[in-house]
Amino acid sequence: MIKTDKLNFEYDDGSFKLENIDINIDDGEFVVIIGHNGSGKSTLAKLFNGIYLPNSGKIYVNKMDTSDEELIWEIRKSAGMIFQNPDNQIVATIVEDDVAFGPENLAIERSEIRNRVDKSLKTVGMFDYINKPTTSLSGGQKQRVAIAGILAMQPKCIILDEPTAMLDPVGRKDVMRTIHKLNKEEKITIVHITHFMNEAVDADRIIVMDQGKKIMEGTPKEIFSRVKDVRNLGLDVPQVTLLAHMLKDEGINIDDDIIKIDEMVEKLCQLK
Amino acid sequence: MIRDITVGQYYPSESTIHDLDPRFKIIASFIYMISIFAVESIIGYGVVTLFIVFLIKMSKIPIKYILKGLKPIMLIIIFAFVINVFFTPGKVIFEYRIIKVTSEGLYRGFFMAIRLVFLIIGTSLLTLTTSPLKLTDGIEKLLNPFKKIGLPAHELAMMMTISLRFIPTLLEETDKIMKAQMARGADFESGSIVNRAKGLIPLLVPLFISAFQRADDLAMAMEARCYRGGDNRTQLKVLKYTRKDLIGSFVLILYVASLFAFKMVW
Numbered sequence: 001m002i003k004t005d006k007l008n009f010e011y012d013d014g015s016f017k018l019e020n021i022d023i024n025i026d027d028g029e030f031v032v033i034i035g036h037n038g039s040g041k042s043t044l045a046k047l048f049n050g051i052y053l054p055n056s057g058k059i060y061v062n063k064m065d066t067s068d069e070e071l072i073w074e075i076r077k078s079a080g081m082i083f084q085n086p087d088n089q090i091v092a093t094i095v096e097d098d099v100a101f102g103p104e105n106l107a108i109e110r111s112e113i114r115n116r117v118d119k120s121l122k123t124v125g126m127f128d129y130i131n132k133p134t135t136s137l138s139g140g141q142k143q144r145v146a147i148a149g150i151l152a153m154q155p156k157c158i159i160l161d162e163p164t165a166m167l168d169p170v171g172r173k174d175v176m177r178t179i180h181k182l183n184k185e186e187k188i189t190i191v192h193i194t195h196f197m198n199e200a201v202d203a204d205r206i207i208v209m210d211q212g213k214k215i216m217e218g219t220p221k222e223i224f225s226r227v228k229d230v231r232n233l234g235l236d237v238p239q240v241t242l243l244a245h246m247l248k249d250e251g252i253n254i255d256d257d258i259i260k261i262d263e264m265v266e267k268l269c270q271l272k
Numbered sequence: 273m274i275r276d277i278t279v280g281q282y283y284p285s286e287s288t289i290h291d292l293d294p295r296f297k298i299i300a301s302f303i304y305m306i307s308i309f310a311v312e313s314i315i316g317y318g319v320v321t322l323f324i325v326f327l328i329k330m331s332k333i334p335i336k337y338i339l340k341g342l343k344p345i346m347l348i349i350i351f352a353f354v355i356n357v358f359f360t361p362g363k364v365i366f367e368y369r370i371i372k373v374t375s376e377g378l379y380r381g382f383f384m385a386i387r388l389v390f391l392i393i394g395t396s397l398l399t400l401t402t403s404p405l406k407l408t409d410g411i412e413k414l415l416n417p418f419k420k421i422g423l424p425a426h427e428l429a430m431m432m433t434i435s436l437r438f439i440p441t442l443l444e445e446t447d448k449i450m451k452a453q454m455a456r457g458a459d460f461e462s463g464s465i466v467n468r469a470k471g472l473i474p475l476l477v478p479l480f481i482s483a484f485q486r487a488d489d490l491a492m493a494m495e496a497r498c499y500r501g502g503d504n505r506t507q508l509k510v511l512k513y514t515r516k517d518l519i520g521s522f523v524l525i526l527y528v529a530s531l532f533a534f535k536m537v538w
Contacts, residue, residue, distance in 0.1 A: 049496055073498050081496040088489035091497075093404060093437045100508035105498040113508045135440045149497065 001027045001157050001189045002048055002079070007057035009047060018043060018212045021057075027156070030183045030190045032200040035209035036234050041193045042084075044209070045161040048191065049081045062156055077106060080150030084162040086142035095137075095145055096121070096130045102153040113152075120151035123186070124178050140171020144178055151182070157189035158182065164194065172196075197224075197236045201259050208233065225257035240264040283400040288516055289331035290401045294410025296517045300524050301398045307531055308390045315534050317386060323527050324393055331401050341396045342389060349388045356381035404436040409511060426502025434490070442483060449478050 002025040010017040018040045025031050035041045046052045047059055050066040062078045064071040080102075083089045092098040096117050103113045121127040124144040134142065143163055150158055160179065164172040176199055182188045192199065200206050206223045208216035210233050216223055224230065224241045231237065237245075244258040244267075254271065258264050284290075289297075304323075311317060328335055342349075362376030399407065412429035419425050450460060453474055460471050 046492075051492060051496065073500070076496055076498050081493075083489060083493055083496075085486075085489055087441050088486045089493035091437065091490070091494060092433065097405060097508065101494075101499070102497040104506050104508060105500065107504045107506050110506060110508060110510065113506065117508065134437070153497065 001025050001029070001062060002191065003060045004047075005058045005060075007047070007054050007059060009043065009052065009054050016040065016043065016212065018047075021214050023207060023214065025157075025189060025191060028183070028187050028189055030180070030202070030204045031192070031207060032203040032205070033191065033193045033207045033209060034195060034197070034200055034235065036195055038211070039209040040212040041209045042161050045081065045159050045191070045193050048159050049079055050075050051081075077153055078155050079157045079159055080153055080155040082143070082146055082150060082158065082160040082163045084165050086139050086146060086166065089146050090134045090142060093133055093135070095126065095132050095134055098134055098145060099149045099152050102149050106153060116152040116154070117148075120148040121145075123151060123182070124148045125174075138171060139167045140174045143167065143171065143175050147175075147178060147182075151186075155188065157191065159191045159193070161193050162195070163192075164196065164199065172199075195235070197238055201238055208235070220259050221257040224259050227256070281396075281399065282403050283333050283337065284403075285332050285401075287330060287332040287401070289327060289397075291514070291516055292401075292520050293511055293513055293517045294402050294406040295413055295511060296513070296520055297398055297402055298407075298410050298414060300520065301394060303524060303528065304394050305391060307528060308387050308394070311531060311535075312383070313534065316531055317383075317390075319527070319530055319534060320390055324390060324397075327397060328393075331397060333397075333400055338393055338396060338400070342392055345388070345392060349385050352388060353381040353385040356384050405433065405509075406511075408432045408436070409507075409509070413511060426505075430502070438483075438486070441486075442479070445482060446475065446479055449475055 002023065004021050004023045007021040007023075008017070008019060016038070021044070033041045033044065043052065047054060047066070048061060050061075050072050053067050059066045061075045064075050064078075066072070066075055090098050091101050099117045099120055100113050103116055108116070118127065118130075121130055124147050126141060126144050126148060129137065129141065129145075134145065137145065147158070147163075158179070163179075164175050167175065179190055179192060180202060183190045192203070194200065200223075201220050203220055206216070206218060206220055207214055208223065208230070215233070216226070216229070224237045227237050227241060227245045238259050240261055240263070241256070241259050244254055244264065245256050247254050248256045252271070254267055258267060308320060311320060328338060357373055357377045357380075358371060360374055360377035360380050362374035364372050365375050365378075366373040402410070408429045411432070412425050415423060415425035415428065450458075454460070458471060458474060460468065460475070462468075463471070
């Protein structure tokens with residue numbers, strides 16, 4: 001779905017750069033890109049969407065080269081993007097008008113827009129708010145409306161740039177549930193960028209970024225079992241993983257690749 | 273004070289006036305405005321009053337709510353009245369030192385005040401019964417013919433929509449910044465006017481910076497959603513003339529015709 005080839009990127013003022021990034025994201029995958037502030041994860045997202053263009057190397061979205069200007073709208077149509085601040089990506093004053101904004105730009109017929117708006121709002125669970133003013137919504141609800149707005153453009157892939165960073169825990173949970181649902185039921189490829197470790201636990205694959213470089217890649221179990229490496233990067237591991245790790249250090253016979261609470265419960269019960 | 277201004281606010285309700293096509297309502301408002309300034313007799317204003325009261329009743333908006341909108345501009349109305357009363361030459365009916373009141377002045381001052389009141393009531397009725405989105409849509413459609421001479425109709429409408437969308441967001445932000453500054457000892461409420469104006473600088477600077485940041489973010493988000501101007505764009509909601517607009521046109525014609533009729537007779 002998304003493939004980068006020896007990608008290099010530098011801001012005009014030289015303040016930050018991405019070096020030699022090779023990433024390959026398959027159709028239908030749920031990939032989490034993780035890293036702390038300044039690791040280059042948001043820059044990467046903007047490169048995927050053709051907002052920034054690489055200095056050298058290539059990015060292919062759905063086999064289309066992002067540096068080809070003629071393909072840019074096709075690329076943005078197939079890879080939708082959700083941003084961090086829910087307030088700054090809503091265009092219209094009424095929920096349904098905002099969801100319709102994308103399809104309107106694609107010059108889709110009116111009756112079809114109507115169908116898509118209704119369907120996308122139902123998918124994200126915001127159909128009851130269809131005629132509400134966007135300012136009356138909570139952060140999590142706004143973010144779900146933004147997702148519906150992207151969904152109405154029928155993308156193959158959605159890139160989410162820290163969509164939960166400005167939300168309260170309830171909003172965060174709702175958004176996470178929504179994107180997992182899109183991945184499972186609608187088979188949409190998800191690239192989720194975050195610095196919350198617990199949001200990475202259910203991913204198919206995790207990519208860890210640090211100082212503009214890709215430094216780790218693997219399944220959640222593979223990544224989190226390297227507790228020391230992860231913590232050295234200034235990132236957290238899930239609490240249960242840490243607990244398992246500490247138990248093991250104390251000489252208790254337990255796997256140290258536990259990442260979920262249920263798993264921990266099961267393993268603990270099997271101990272003598 | 274800000275809360276008293278009803279011009280530009282939308283009053284959601286279900287009425288025939290709300291249902292009318294915004295294009296028709298905008299044109300009708302213009303005709304109405306011209307009519308107020310064309311009328312010169314008491315009888316004529318009687319017709320205007322009947323017409324506007326009828327519209328307010330139809331719109332199901334409480335008269336009190338509309339009159340509240342007059343409060344902030346009361347000063348302007350009084351000012352216009354006073355200027356006209358004292359500075360119109362003519363037959364003097366009252367004199368005290370340099371102050372002269374003429375009958376023509378009273379007459380003109382009175383009409384000027386009445387006109388301003390009708391003007392405000394008429395225009396606020398337009399915005400009160402038309403949602404911002406419909407209003408901008410109507411303006412865009414009405415400006416469309418001028419596209420040929422280079423008027424960016426779609427862009428103007430989009431700018432209006434976005435500013436309307438961001439008004440509450442920025443108000444909220446102002447409130448937040450104000451509270452943050454007050455918590456650190458800033459004083460916005462006392463001192464001379466100069467001092468108070470100076471006190472606004474620490475409020476305005478962060479507000480501007482964040483507004484630019486928001487503009488930047490929004491532009492990026494709009495581009496990511498394939499926005500590329502008004503060409504080749506479809507719309508979910510399309511304006512349509514209905515029977516109600518036809519009836520509305522008849523009412524409007526009746527109104528203008530009766531104004532003319534009274535002018536002839538008088």
